[in-house]
Amino acid sequence: MAIKDYLRERFFPHLWCSGCGHGIVLNSLLRALADLGMSKNEIVMVSGIGCSSRISGYVDFHTLHTIHGRALAFATGVKLSRPELNLLVPMGDGDALAIGGNHFIHAARRNIDLTAIVMNNRIYGMTGGQYSPLSGQGIMATTAPYSNIDYDFDTVELAKAAGATFVARSTTYHTQQMTKMFRQAILHEGFAMVEILSQCPTYFGRKNRAGSAIDMMESYKENTTPIGSKSKMENPDLIERGIFVQKEVPEYCNEYDKIIEKAMKGR
Amino acid sequence: MAKPKLKEHIINSEWCKGCGICVHFCPKNVLEMDDEDSALAARPTDCICCKLCEIRCPDLAIEVILEKETE
Numbered sequence A: 001m002a003i004k005d006y007l008r009e010r011f012f013p014h015l016w017c018s019g020c021g022h023g024i025v026l027n028s029l030l031r032a033l034a035d036l037g038m039s040k041n042e043i044v045m046v047s048g049i050g051c052s053s054r055i056s057g058y059v060d061f062h063t064l065h066t067i068h069g070r071a072l073a074f075a076t077g078v079k080l081s082r083p084e085l086n087l088l089v090p091m092g093d094g095d096a097l098a099i100g101g102n103h104f105i106h107a108a109r110r111n112i113d114l115t116a117i118v119m120n121n122r123i124y125g126m127t128g129g130q131y132s133p134l135s136g137q138g139i140m141a142t143t144a145p146y147s148n149i150d151y152d153f154d155t156v157e158l159a160k161a162a163g164a165t166f167v168a169r170s171t172t173y174h175t176q177q178m179t180k181m182f183r184q185a186i187l188h189e190g191f192a193m194v195e196i197l198s199q200c201p202t203y204f205g206r207k208n209r210a211g212s213a214i215d216m217m218e219s220y221k222e223n224t225t226p227i228g229s230k231s232k233m234e235n236p237d238l239i240e241r242g243i244f245v246q247k248e249v250p251e252y253c254n255e256y257d258k259i260i261e262k263a264m265k266g267r
Numbered sequence B: 001m002a003k004p005k006l007k008e009h010i011i012n013s014e015w016c017k018g019c020g021i022c023v024h025f026c027p028k029n030v031l032e033m034d035d036e037d038s039a040l041a042a043r044p045t046d047c048i049c050c051k052l053c054e055i056r057c058p059d060l061a062i063e064v065i066l067e068k069e070t071e
């Protein structure tokens, strides 16, 4: 299937800014779905609120554009009632890990079969550049005009600790790796979390003198490295890319079915 | 297998926002920005059909079309 067939072309050109990484995430995700030969009718995309969450408006699947931070809660409901469908849950870093942090850890803990995508631009894009729990110390934001003093979460470590059974990270520079990860995450049975470092040139870029979208993508190339590489040992500040966790653990909907069977015994 | 052969670049100037990502990351310097800040295939004969421009475009505005492989 050509990736254009997955789009709601009537909403294009999309509303994201020039060079916004979220468009590259959309591009790579559609390629992964095309590679897997998936039909539109077997996919449900659930998003919350944010620039990133706008993604659900642009794809011609079953889509729910819900409320800020609650995408995983809505997706859990859809998955439990229609477990045969494939759930994709793209979220911004604020959406996933500030207001939605609790839903994030508990969806991971339950190991419900869905694909959570954290489109991490380290800032609240939609509302004008406030810091997020992924901004980190020293970052400039509208709500941190003298620089941020909060430590940031490591999304990968958080997902691992919460029990996610597939955990991966890449960037908008590494599009081929991103597409491959999406394919693997979608095929994984259980809670899959893929974090993509995604540039917001408009707020994060301007406030932090990070340059253009191109400069920010160049910095993803320079500041990241494959998991366990030699350069990571020499420079611990490098951010690792790759698949951190991939394991088989009983999945929530299957376990739920077993409980129903148990409860119905003899009736 | 035969090398992929370029037919054309289709650039949707209605969708292109002129970010320059395709121009900057093209390994063969095939693309340029035109006067209207839209991408343009200036040196198509240099294209190696890697499709990196198409894959990285945040606006899904550029497509690399290959010549149908003739036996």
Ligand SMILES: Cc1ncc(C[n+]2csc(CCOP(=O)(O)OP(=O)(O)O)c2C)c(N)n1
Binding pocket: A049, A050, A051, A052, A053, A068, A091, A092, A093, A094, A095, A096, A099, A119, A121, A123, A124, A125, A126, A127, A132, A200
């Ligand atoms: C309950 C609620 N609280 C706050 C908001 C305001 N709000 C909208 S989007 C957003 C954050 C967006 O940042 P992020 O999730 O990181 O996505 P981005 O826009 O950066 O892609 C906030 C705080 C809201 N819409 N609803």
Ligand code: SF4
Binding pocket: A015, A016, A017, A019, A020, A021, A022, A051, A052, A121, A125, A126, A199, A200, A201, A202, A203
């Ligand atoms: S404000 Fe930032 S995140 Fe939002 S569309 Fe613009 S570049 Fe993308």
Ligand code: SF4
Binding pocket: B011, B015, B016, B017, B018, B019, B020, B021, B022, B023, B038, B039, B056, B057, B058, B059, B060, B061, B062
């Ligand atoms: S990457 Fe896409 S939007 Fe950016 S200049 Fe090239 S064609 Fe235009």
Ligand code: SF4
Binding pocket: B025, B026, B027, B028, B029, B030, B031, B046, B047, B048, B049, B050, B051, B052, B053, B054, B064
């Ligand atoms: S296909 Fe590759 S070589 Fe050809 S224009 Fe695109 S990026 Fe350049």
